[in-house]
Amino acid sequence: MAEAAQQKVASAAADEVAVELSGVHKWYGSFHVLKDINLTVYARERIVICGPSGSGKSTMIRCINRLEEHQRGKIVVDGIELTNDIKKIDEIRREVGMVFQHFNLFPHLTVLQNLTLAPIWVRKQSKAEAERTAMHYLERVKIPEQAAKFPGQLSGGQQQRVAIARSLCMNPKIMLFDEPTSALDPEMIAEVLDVMVELAEEGMTMLCVTHEMGFARRVADRVIFMDEGQIIEQNAPETFFNNPQHERTKLFLSQILGH
Amino acid sequence: MAMDDVVTPRYAPGQHPALPAPASTVGVVGWLRANLFSTGPDTSLTLVPFGVAFLAAAWFGGVSIMGSIVIGILIAVGVRIVARVAFGNPVIDNTVLTIVGAIIIFLIADVLLNFTIFDAVWSASGRADCAKSPDGACWGFVTARFSQFMYGFYPDAERWRVDVTGIFAIALIVPILFGQGRIRAYAVGLFLLAFPIVGFILMYGGLGLEIVPTNKWGGMMLTLVIAMTGITASLPLGVLLALGRRSDMPAIRNLCIVFIEFWRGVPLITVLFMASVMFPLFLPEGVTFNQLLRALIGVALFSAAYMAEVVRGGLQAIPKGQYEAASAMGLSYWKSMRLIVLPQALTIVIPGIVNSFIALFKDTTLVLIIGLFDFLGTIQTGLNDNAWAAPNVPMTGYVFAALVYWAFCFGMSRYSVRLERKLNTGRQH
Ligand SMILES: Nc1ncnc2c1ncn2[C@@H]1O[C@H](COP(=O)(O)OP(=O)(O)OP(=O)(O)O)[C@@H](O)[C@H]1O
Ligand SMILES: [Mg+2]
Numbered sequence: 001m002a003e004a005a006q007q008k009v010a011s012a013a014a015d016e017v018a019v020e021l022s023g024v025h026k027w028y029g030s031f032h033v034l035k036d037i038n039l040t041v042y043a044r045e046r047i048v049i050c051g052p053s054g055s056g057k058s059t060m061i062r063c064i065n066r067l068e069e070h071q072r073g074k075i076v077v078d079g080i081e082l083t084n085d086i087k088k089i090d091e092i093r094r095e096v097g098m099v100f101q102h103f104n105l106f107p108h109l110t111v112l113q114n115l116t117l118a119p120i121w122v123r124k125q126s127k128a129e130a131e132r133t134a135m136h137y138l139e140r141v142k143i144p145e146q147a148a149k150f151p152g153q154l155s156g157g158q159q160q161r162v163a164i165a166r167s168l169c170m171n172p173k174i175m176l177f178d179e180p181t182s183a184l185d186p187e188m189i190a191e192v193l194d195v196m197v198e199l200a201e202e203g204m205t206m207l208c209v210t211h212e213m214g215f216a217r218r219v220a221d222r223v224i225f226m227d228e229g230q231i232i233e234q235n236a237p238e239t240f241f242n243n244p245q246h247e248r249t250k251l252f253l254s255q256i257l258g259h
Numbered sequence: 260m261a262m263d264d265v266v267t268p269r270y271a272p273g274q275h276p277a278l279p280a281p282a283s284t285v286g287v288v289g290w291l292r293a294n295l296f297s298t299g300p301d302t303s304l305t306l307v308p309f310g311v312a313f314l315a316a317a318w319f320g321g322v323s324i325m326g327s328i329v330i331g332i333l334i335a336v337g338v339r340i341v342a343r344v345a346f347g348n349p350v351i352d353n354t355v356l357t358i359v360g361a362i363i364i365f366l367i368a369d370v371l372l373n374f375t376i377f378d379a380v381w382s383a384s385g386r387a388d389c390a391k392s393p394d395g396a397c398w399g400f401v402t403a404r405f406s407q408f409m410y411g412f413y414p415d416a417e418r419w420r421v422d423v424t425g426i427f428a429i430a431l432i433v434p435i436l437f438g439q440g441r442i443r444a445y446a447v448g449l450f451l452l453a454f455p456i457v458g459f460i461l462m463y464g465g466l467g468l469e470i471v472p473t474n475k476w477g478g479m480m481l482t483l484v485i486a487m488t489g490i491t492a493s494l495p496l497g498v499l500l501a502l503g504r505r506s507d508m509p510a511i512r513n514l515c516i517v518f519i520e521f522w523r524g525v526p527l528i529t530v531l532f533m534a535s536v537m538f539p540l541f542l543p544e545g546v547t548f549n550q551l552l553r554a555l556i557g558v559a560l561f562s563a564a565y566m567a568e569v570v571r572g573g574l575q576a577i578p579k580g581q582y583e584a585a586s587a588m589g590l591s592y593w594k595s596m597r598l599i600v601l602p603q604a605l606t607i608v609i610p611g612i613v614n615s616f617i618a619l620f621k622d623t624t625l626v627l628i629i630g631l632f633d634f635l636g637t638i639q640t641g642l643n644d645n646a647w648a649a650p651n652v653p654m655t656g657y658v659f660a661a662l663v664y665w666a667f668c669f670g671m672s673r674y675s676v677r678l679e680r681k682l683n684t685g686r687q688h
Contacts, residue, residue: 066586067587090589093586093588097587098584098587102580104578104583106581107603108602117588122588
């Protein structure tokens, strides 16, 4: 009886919507960047977003935590609709972590301070508690020994792992990644991807803009292809890579897989 | 030079140890050896003309020792220049410039030391004593007037109150400048909240202390009151104005722009004049507004406008990614400014901030024109005193003023260098 109930909860959770974009449009001045974006992301789903440069991938995921404002349509994150209400924006940002292409660590703070800042000031945790959590996540990204250093003293791969740990310290429900490996040298890409794969395997809801197709094949539940501000195609990685439907997808895939 | 003649031992590939640099290439000695004394003839080409000229000047010309040294060096350099032109002697190059520079410094030091020390009158009771050595400073004037330079017309019996305020100020400023963590935070809090009230009551009076009206305040005490108020008010005000100027809200932004551009557009001297002459016209009959307070407000707002632009420069240097990372973590606007953006922006513009502080410190001298007697003002008043009307007294007064202002400004400058170095440790990108 109890077991059946639990199963029910679990399957309900599986259908739980984490992020929903419906009919979203955005303009930069007169330039129409996002055109009628419709996308539903379920809890624990791993989504990879790809597409040519300038297609609006960054803009789309930045709308999800309101780093960019959309002008038409509706965005609901974790059950909260994004409006101009600052309280709701803050509520969403507490639950949504973001990792940037250029890490954006705070250079005037040590690694540990980078990690504990938001838990202390936003989540109101005690310093000791925040530091405990921070060390836990630093161990998970395998650089606990760097805690006392400043970001400028770390390699790119280490900095990006710190950035991931920094987001995780807020215990987010959803993680957004915007080309997390494209500013890194090849040997550092692997160490960052390993961390992301682990995170995916633990069931984190992830939206990830990346051109690492190996990563997409391995962990994505769905791959989304964008071009000129539209979602052109979305499919499970198997179908997406082996049997792309749209001409533009084929062209794009031939370009990035071709060489 | 003959470096090629040195026999270098050979090592197998990969076995070459790091060797110390040859002593002759390092330091002052190395430079002198390379440029003036590299060979026997070279050395004599330097020393012989110097010696001859020195002896000639000192013995036969009756020139002082210092003067003779200068003449000796000049002649020696002259000989070397001639040698270079005539024989293509390669040694000179930068040497000439360096030596000429050294001579100029030497001559200036000579004049300064003679005036301030060797020819100075150390104790004097009036112009007659000062006139005994008209080529030197008359420090007796400064010592006789010293307490007025410090306190202005503040009553003798009450001056201990100024001293106590000064001790409080130092007790708070030292931990602010050199302390750390919690101690420093407490000191800042006390300095901003408690100290102004305590200091005002101590110096102005009330609570049983005799009232000393501000027109009796003067000298270094007044200079420091104006400078410290200006400095402590202008930094936070400037930060707020700079943030306002970058605000998304047009009303706030425009207000800040108008404010900054207004104050930057008028000379401080005009501001002070308006504060003292025009401002009372706008007040209702019988309402008075303290002269010193007007000057303080004028100086603070004026410096805040400059400070705002310095701080804005720092804000612009912070990459957009920093703001985005802070927002993405859920930090509010004020928290991300306080914790992320301002600490970085202010660190970048420390030289500019200190520059403004130094300018402000020196600009306090302008309050003289609205009838406040600051440090420089009390010195000038002293110069008008007939009892001290000797030819060397004005120079003494101004040299003393310059030394004191220089010491304060140089102190600020050194502190900023120290602070920059401390903040930059380990933080380079
Ligand atoms: N702040 C802005 N103002 C005006 N136009 C912008 C702005 N940001 C982006 N754009 C434009 O919007 C379009 C989409 O940009 P976006 O950064 O979302 O692309 P992207 O798909 O992430 O590309 P990339 O792979 O190069 O990162 C581009 O044409 C870009 O020039
Ligand atoms: Mg992008």
